[in-house]
Amino acid sequence: MIPIGAAPAPPPIVALDRVSRTYAMDGVRVEALRDVSLAVAPGEFVAIIGPSGSGKSTMMNIIGCLDRPSAGAYRLAGMPVAELSDDGLARLRSRTIGFVFQSYNLLPRTTALENVATPLLYQGVGRRERTKRATAALERLGLGDRLHHEPNQLSGGQQQRVAVARAIVTDPALILADEPTGNLDTASGRDVLAVLRELHSTGRTIVLITHNAEVATAATRQVHIRDGQLTDGWMAA
Amino acid sequence: MNLLELLRLAVSRLRTSRLRAALTMLGVVIGVASVVALVGVGQGTTSNITSRLASLGTNLLTISPTGGSTAKPLTLEDAAAVATIDGVAAVAPELQTSGTVAVGTQNETTSIVGTNAAYADVRAYDVWQGSFLTDPTVDSGLRVAVLGATTASNLNLDASAIGSTISINGLPFRVIGILQPKGGSGFNNPDDEVLVPLAAVSKYFVGGDTVRTIGVSVASGDRMTEVTNAITALLRSRHELAATATADFSVFNQTQLLDAASSISTTLTLLLGGIASISLVVGGIGIMNIMLVSVRERTREIGIRKAVGARGRDILAQFLIEALTLSLLGGVIGIVIGLGVSALIGQLAGWGFQFNPTTVAAAVLFSLAVGVVFGVWPARQAARLDPINALRYE
Numbered sequence: 029m030i031p032i033g034a035a036p037a038p039p040p041i042v043a044l045d046r047v048s049r050t051y052a053m054d055g056v057r058v059e060a061l062r063d064v065s066l067a068v069a070p071g072e073f074v075a076i077i078g079p080s081g082s083g084k085s086t087m088m089n090i091i092g093c094l095d096r097p098s099a100g101a102y103r104l105a106g107m108p109v110a111e112l113s114d115d116g117l118a119r120l121r122s123r124t125i126g127f128v129f130q131s132y133n134l135l136p137r138t139t140a141l142e143n144v145a146t147p148l149l150y151q152g153v154g155r156r157e158r159t160k161r162a163t164a165a166l167e168r169l170g171l172g173d174r175l176h177h178e179p180n181q182l183s184g185g186q187q188q189r190v191a192v193a194r195a196i197v198t199d200p201a202l203i204l205a206d207e208p209t210g211n212l213d214t215a216s217g218r219d220v221l222a223v224l225r226e227l228h229s230t231g232r233t234i235v236l237i238t239h240n241a242e243v244a245t246a247a248t249r250q251v252h253i254r255d256g257q258l259t260d261g262w263m264a265a
Numbered sequence: 266m267n268l269l270e271l272l273r274l275a276v277s278r279l280r281t282s283r284l285r286a287a288l289t290m291l292g293v294v295i296g297v298a299s300v301v302a303l304v305g306v307g308q309g310t311t312s313n314i315t316s317r318l319a320s321l322g323t324n325l326l327t328i329s330p331t332g333g334s335t336a337k338p339l340t341l342e343d344a345a346a347v348a349t350i351d352g353v354a355a356v357a358p359e360l361q362t363s364g365t366v367a368v369g370t371q372n373e374t375t376s377i378v379g380t381n382a383a384y385a386d387v388r389a390y391d392v393w394q395g396s397f398l399t400d401p402t403v404d405s406g407l408r409v410a411v412l413g414a415t416t417a418s419n420l421n422l423d424a425s426a427i428g429s430t431i432s433i434n435g436l437p438f439r440v441i442g443i444l445q446p447k448g449g450s451g452f453n454n455p456d457d458e459v460l461v462p463l464a465a466v467s468k469y470f471v472g473g474d475t476v477r478t479i480g481v482s483v484a485s486g487d488r489m490t491e492v493t494n495a496i497t498a499l500l501r502s503r504h505e506l507a508a509t510a511t512a513d514f515s516v517f518n519q520t521q522l523l524d525a526a527s528s529i530s531t532t533l534t535l536l537l538g539g540i541a542s543i544s545l546v547v548g549g550i551g552i553m554n555i556m557l558v559s560v561r562e563r564t565r566e567i568g569i570r571k572a573v574g575a576r577g578r579d580i581l582a583q584f585l586i587e588a589l590t591l592s593l594l595g596g597v598i599g600i601v602i603g604l605g606v607s608a609l610i611g612q613l614a615g616w617g618f619q620f621n622p623t624t625v626a627a628a629v630l631f632s633l634a635v636g637v638v639f640g641v642w643p644a645r646q647a648a649r650l651d652p653i654n655a656l657r658y659e
């Protein structure tokens with residue numbers, strides 16, 4: 029681990045430079061993100077806190093290369109995202125990022141095991157290895173007895189944990205979690221946060237999105253967002 | 266992603282919606298089955314015609330009178346004159362009548378053909394038992410008979426019947442031979458006839474020295490037209506026809522007719538196959554329709570897959586393999602049904618069943634092509650979906 033404050037500082041894994049995202053709907057323009065600049069160093073655990081509708085998910089989509097900025101520049105792991113092709117983005121996502129979506133986004137009519145194994149499928153991992161790693165990830169989230177359940181046979185909290193398992197199964201450098209505890213009771217919420225902290229302690233970079241100030245205390249750094257703008261200006265890179 | 270993984274995905278997907286998969290396949294099943302069945306039936310017909318063609322006799326010309334008040338009949342002298350034409354290999358005059366053949370209590374009405382020894386060559390008959398008519402027996406008009414295979418079996422006669430006596434229209438004839446079957450059926454069965462010396466027919470049954478037809482075997486296939494012209498010229502002069510008068514006979518090339526029939530049958534096969542393949546195209550459109558619906562329904566799934574690392578081509582391959590699985594499975598089922606149907610029809614029509622690997626291979630390729638052609642577009646639609654929009658899709 030590189031000690032904090034040592035020079036030279038490692039290049040940021042996430043570097044947003046005056047990024048804006050504007051949605052145009054029927055002539056009405058919604059500025060979901062306005063001039064957001066943020067740098068996340070490798071190994072950081074950053075919480076993005078803001079009220080509903082403040083642009084948190086929009087920001088996560090851009091960081092996760094699912095969406096592109098309307099203005100500004102974004103570099104992921106040093107790569108200028110704007111210059112990458114769709115396939116290049118897919119490869120970057122597959123190698124670098126694990127997502128936990130606010131709305132889980134599990135594949136319907138597909139077992140928990142297969143859901144968790146899907147990112148590995150697109151990395152070209154063999155079937156046996158996939159099963160092994162997906163099982164391990166699910167067990168780590170306390171779902172060892174739900175491997176063959178389909179999403180509609182799981183509770184909301186269990187689905188969320190499957191989503192977390194899917195995010196960590198590829199052992200990605202960057203984990204993006206959008207309200208990963210939103211549907212969990214205090215105990216299992218704490219378990220999920222513990223998993224994230226553990227991943228952080230093994231050198232993963234975590235970006236946690238939440239509206240809950242208490243959940244945010246799990247992170248080593250907090251960034252506040254309101255109306256599409258970061259409010260703690262001194263945090264900007 | 267390798268093919269095996271893709272197939273596994275496709276099969277597990279199709280298994281979750283079996284009824285839909287079955288109905289989608291049905292179009293291709295019907296299309297392929299009708300192509301295979303119709304082509305099979307067509308090929309059966311063609312090969313049936315071809316085998317008849319071979320049994321007709323090689324390079325056969327048939328001369329027959331066309332009638333008319335001033336017409337002169339064909340005579341034995343005409344036949345003898347034709348035999349002298351250069352390029353004619355053999356000539357068999359025929360005088361045909363219908364008669365009742367009786368052996369003991371059995372009796373059969375069949376056609377009695379008076380002819381000569383050349384008949385076997387001209388009409389391509391082989392002797393199974395005994396011997397054929399010989400020149401001396403024909404010249405002396407002996408009451409001997411050679412039985413066609415069908416006639417012999419209708420009368421319960423076998424090899425032991427050679428030398429025995431049968432009665433034709435009440436007159437006793439000695440059986441000297443039984444012919445090999447040519448294989449034919451129903452009306453105009455070439456195996457249902459009794460051959461006797463021509464003189465016997467004209468003397469006992471018909472009267473006069475006219476003949477019904479004259480069969481001519483030409484020495485080689487490429488001289489058919491030349492010999493036809495020579496026969497026409499010869500008979501016109503023998504019948505003392507004016508240059509402008511229409512002929513009172515015709516020279517008929519049966520091979521040509523059957524050639525034409527066979528080419529018509531081939532054309533018909535192609536036509537039927539073509540019409541049937543339209544239903545295959547309709548089946549393909551059915552697949553495309555369902556795949557497009559499927560892409561819409563599964564927009565969110567596509568978004569999720571892309572978010573967790575699928576590239577456009579992974580999605581393309583997934584949907585394409587799904588379409589191909591449908592079309593190929595439909596194709597295989599269709600081939601089985603189509604072969605069954607053509608076997609059944611072949612059985613009923615009496616030409617049997619011919620398994621044609623080319624047709625099967627073509628049908629498999631065709632259904633694969635249907636899957637590709639009609640699966641590519643929906644699959645491309647799926648592959649091009651923007652992940653974030655796909656994830657938001659309700």
Ligand SMILES: Nc1ncnc2c1ncn2[C@@H]1O[C@H](COP(=O)(O)OP(=O)(O)OP(=O)(O)O)[C@@H](O)[C@H]1O
Pocket residue numbers: 051052053058059060078079080081082083084085086087130239657
């Ligand atoms: N596809 C879209 N089209 C138009 N407007 C959008 C779209 N997506 C988001 N917005 C708008 O952008 C703003 C930010 O939305 P976003 O989803 O980022 O909020 P959020 O901070 O994640 O809220 P929550 O905590 O409720 O999930 C909202 O005002 C929303 O209405």
Ligand SMILES: [Mg+2]
Pocket residue numbers: 084085086130206
């Ligand atoms: Mg959100």
